[in-house]
Amino acid sequence: MFPKIERKELTCLQVNIGYKCNQACSHCHVDASPYRTEMMDKDTLSLIPKVLKKYSLTSLDITGGAPEMHPGFKELVREARDLEVEVINRCNLTILSEPGYEDLASFMAENQVTVVASLPCYLKENVDKQRGKDVFEKSITGLHKLNAMGYGNPTKGLILNLVFNPQGPVLPPSQQKLETEYRRELLMSHGIHFNSLFTIVNMPINRFSRDLERAGLLDEYNLLLESSFNPSNLDSVMCRNLISVNWKGELFDCDFNQQLMQKMPGNLNHLRDLLNNNLKIVDSPISVGQHCYGCTAGSGSSCSGSLT
Numbered sequence: 001m002f003p004k005i006e007r008k009e010l011t012c013l014q015v016n017i018g019y020k021c022n023q024a025c026s027h028c029h030v031d032a033s034p035y036r037t038e039m040m041d042k043d044t045l046s047l048i049p050k051v052l053k054k055y056s057l058t059s060l061d062i063t064g065g066a067p068e069m070h071p072g073f074k075e076l077v078r079e080a081r082d083l084e085v086e087v088i089n090r091c092n093l094t095i096l097s098e099p100g101y102e103d104l105a106s107f108m109a110e111n112q113v114t115v116v117a118s119l120p121c122y123l124k125e126n127v128d129k130q131r132g133k134d135v136f137e138k139s140i141t142g143l144h145k146l147n148a149m150g151y152g153n154p155t156k157g158l159i160l161n162l163v164f165n166p167q168g169p170v171l172p173p174s175q176q177k178l179e180t181e182y183r184r185e186l187l188m189s190h191g192i193h194f195n196s197l198f199t200i201v202n203m204p205i206n207r208f209s210r211d212l213e214r215a216g217l218l219d220e221y222n223l224l225l226e227s228s229f230n231p232s233n234l235d236s237v238m239c240r241n242l243i244s245v246n247w248k249g250e251l252f253d254c255d256f257n258q259q260l261m262q263k264m265p266g267n268l269n270h271l272r273d274l275l276n277n278n279l280k281i282v283d284s285p286i287s288v289g290q291h292c293y294g295c296t297a298g299s300g301s302s303c304s305g306s307l308t
Contacts, residue, residue, distance in 0.1 A: 002288045005234060007253075010281045012242035013051060014061040014255060014303070015040075017073065019247065021065040022098055025118075025131045029205040029259055032065040044249040045072045047271040049079040054275060059086040061242070061303065063255065066095045068104055081111050088114045093142030094135055105142075109149035114159040116198070116303075117143070121164070122185040130167060143192045152193035161196045163305075169212055169221035171228060171298045172199035175306040198305030201225070201294045205259050225293040233300035236307040239286050245271060253286045255303075256294070262287050 019036035021028075052060060060080045067073055067089060080087050089108060096104050108115060119139055121127050127136035143160075150156035162182060166172055179197035186192040202208050204221055212218040239254040243264075249271040252258040265285045267273065300307025 002290065002292045003231070003234060005237070005240070005286050005288060006283045007281055007286055008240045010055055010241060010243060011057060012059045012061055013048065013057055013245060014063060014242050015048060015245040016063045016065070016247055016255065016258065017045065017067050017070045017076070019065045020069050021092065022069070022095055023066070023092055023132055023135065028207050029203045029256065030065070031206045036065065038247045039070055040072070040247040040249070042072060044271065045076060047249065047275065048076060049083060051271055051274050052080060052083055052085050055281075057085060059088060061088040061090070063090040066092055068095050068101060074107060077111050077113060086114060087111065088116055091115050091117045093117050093119065094138040096142035096145050097138050105145040105149050109151065109158055112158065114161070115146060115151060116161045116163060119143075119162045119164070120167070122182050122189070126167060130165070140190050140192070143190070143194070147193055152195055154195075160194045161198055162194050164197060164199045165202050169202070169217050169224065171201060171224070172301070172306070175199040175299065196305070199299070199301070200305065201297060201301035203256050203291055203294045205256055205291060222290065222293075225297045226290070228297035229293055230296055230298060230300060230308065233296040233307045236300065236302065237295045238302040238304070256291055257287055260289070260291065262289060
């Protein structure tokens with residue numbers, strides 16, 4: 001049984017504003033695709049800056065789907081930046097070349113948005129296998145656009161971090177070693193610069209879980225995660241400092257609990273609850289389960305990469 005853990009200081013609101021995406025990646029734990037229609041409504045979206053201000057949060061982590069496809073994405077970014085909150089955008093890179101989104105790179109640069117971009121390998125065949133035909137070339141085009149705006153240049157202050165996901169039911173390799181390989185290969189082959197590489201474990205949830213089950217590998221993968229449990233990661237798991245919000249405004253301890261509809265303990269159910277009550281956040285219990293071994297296995301995994 002996974003150990004009990006409690007929340008520390010709340011610093012980040014992570015919000016999934018919609019499941020619509022221009023891609024349908026095999027490892028996607030939210031089952032995002034071009035055919036999803038779930039989007040956060042305007043009234044719920046308007047609550048986010050109020051929560052950021054009330055709790056003096058330092059960062060807003062916007063996810064999807066492709067969050068940029070939400071019609072309220074830019075306004076949400078502007079409102080958060082007006083509060084001097086760091087905005088993190090979970091970007092799939094290919095959206096930067098889609099018709100109607102050509103100005104996204106310049107918009108994010110103007111608003112000093114931190115970009116966390118998915119690039120599961122520096123090799124075309126591996127990326128296209130996991131994310132779809134021609135995704136690698138479109139991703140490289142997106143990275144060039146971001147670099148042209150100053151992203152990845154240490155003198156500009158525009159942060160571009162890349163995300164690696166394994167190809168299958170295995171743990172990621174050493175983040176430090178892999179970052180060195182990414183930096184060398186992307187610079188030599190494509191002239192691309194970035195700040196950091198995050199290695200993230202594939203969670204056995206939704207689409208990835210179904211693929212493993214069809215291949216007869218789900219039980220084996222769950223056993224790998226549990227047997228690789230590293231207790232030293234418990235202090236740094238992402239749920240300690242954030243609250244996750246789905247497109248309906250409902251609250252969860254993390255993005256993975258959100259997909260499993262594993263609600264937060266206590267009376268925190270919606271963004272409105274954060275505004276209407278003076279709630280005790282520090283030391284409040286966090287809802288855990290079998291999937292939590294994915295965040296604590298080996299070097300650990302969080303939205304900011306490995307933990308150790």
